[in-house]
Amino acid sequence: MKKILLMVVLVISVFALAANYRIGLSLSTLNNPFFVTLRDGAQDMANKLGVELIVADAQDNPAKQLSDIEDFIQQRLDLIIINPTDSDAIVTAVEEANDAFIPVITVDRASNGGLVVCHIASDNVAGGRMAGELIASLLNGEGNVVELEGIVGTSAARDRGAGFEEAIANYPGIKLVAKQTANFNRAEGLTVxxxxxxxxxxxxxxxAQNDEMALGAIEAIKSAGLLDKIIVVGFDAIDDAVAAVEKGEMTATIAQQPYKMGELAVQKAFEYLSTQTIYIPVDLKLVMQE
Structure with missing residues (x-):
C-alpha cells in the first residue's frame, strides 16, 4: 500500500512540475496553413503534457521575430521553440536565448548559428530531389523548367532547391530557364x-518550393491558358494543394507532416526540460537463423 501511495505521489509531482513549464513557440507566419497546422500540433501536445505554450507570429518579419523572442526571454520562459523566418537573421535571437541560459529548439527551418539543443524537420534535400526526379520522369528527360524559390536565407529554401537542382542535373536535356524567389507567398507566386x-x-x-507559391503559379498558368501544358509540383501537401492535385490542376506535392512536427517539438522540449537530455530512438532489428 505504501508503494502504491508513493507511486501516486510521484506521478502527481511529475504533472505538477510539467504544469510549471512555460514554452515559447515563435512561428515565421500564421498566414500559411502549413504553420497553422504545425501550431495546432504543438498546442495539442502542450495540452496533453500540461505545459503552457505561448505562441508568437513573426508575420514573415525577421525584426518582429527577434522582438518576439526577446519578449520570451524577458518573460524567463523555460524553453523557446523557433521556426525561423530567416536562418541567418535568427542567429542573434538564438544567441540572446543562449546568453540567458534558455534552451532553444528549431523546427522546420534551421538556425545558421547559436546553440540549438534539437532541430526537427523533414529531409528537405530529399524532398527537392523527389520533385526533380518526378519532373524529369514526366518530361522524359527533356524540357524547360522553372523553379520558384522560397524566402532567401531559409534552410528550407536552400535545401529544397539543392535537392531539386541536384536531381535535374542528371538530365542534360532539362534546362532550368528561370529561378526566382516568390518568398513562399501565394500572391507573389502569381506575380512572379x-x-x-x-x-x-x-x-x-x-x-515551387512550397504549395502557396505553386497555387499562385497555377493561377497565372490558368490565365495564360496553359494549364494542360505545364507540370506543376509543389511542396507541403496543404489542403488547398491536395485539392488542386485531385482536380488535376497541380501535378503533385511533396507531403510533409506539420502537425507531427509541432507535436514532436513540444514533446522534445518537455523531455529536455524534464531530463536535460533528448531521447532519439533507433529502430531495432531482429536477426535470427533463416
Missing amino acids: MENILEAHPDIDAVF
Whole structure:
C-alpha cells in the first residue's frame, strides 16, 4: 500500500512540475496553413503534457521575430521553440536565448548559428530531389523548367532547391530557364509566374518550393491558358494543394507532416526540460537463423 501511495505521489509531482513549464513557440507566419497546422500540433501536445505554450507570429518579419523572442526571454520562459523566418537573421535571437541560459529548439527551418539543443524537420534535400526526379520522369528527360524559390536565407529554401537542382542535373536535356524567389507567398507566386511566362512562353514544368507559391503559379498558368501544358509540383501537401492535385490542376506535392512536427517539438522540449537530455530512438532489428 505504501508503494502504491508513493507511486501516486510521484506521478502527481511529475504533472505538477510539467504544469510549471512555460514554452515559447515563435512561428515565421500564421498566414500559411502549413504553420497553422504545425501550431495546432504543438498546442495539442502542450495540452496533453500540461505545459503552457505561448505562441508568437513573426508575420514573415525577421525584426518582429527577434522582438518576439526577446519578449520570451524577458518573460524567463523555460524553453523557446523557433521556426525561423530567416536562418541567418535568427542567429542573434538564438544567441540572446543562449546568453540567458534558455534552451532553444528549431523546427522546420534551421538556425545558421547559436546553440540549438534539437532541430526537427523533414529531409528537405530529399524532398527537392523527389520533385526533380518526378519532373524529369514526366518530361522524359527533356524540357524547360522553372523553379520558384522560397524566402532567401531559409534552410528550407536552400535545401529544397539543392535537392531539386541536384536531381535535374542528371538530365542534360532539362534546362532550368528561370529561378526566382516568390518568398513562399501565394500572391507573389502569381506575380512572379506571370512575369516568367512573358519571358519564357515555352515552359514545360514548374517546381515551387512550397504549395502557396505553386497555387499562385497555377493561377497565372490558368490565365495564360496553359494549364494542360505545364507540370506543376509543389511542396507541403496543404489542403488547398491536395485539392488542386485531385482536380488535376497541380501535378503533385511533396507531403510533409506539420502537425507531427509541432507535436514532436513540444514533446522534445518537455523531455529536455524534464531530463536535460533528448531521447532519439533507433529502430531495432531482429536477426535470427533463416
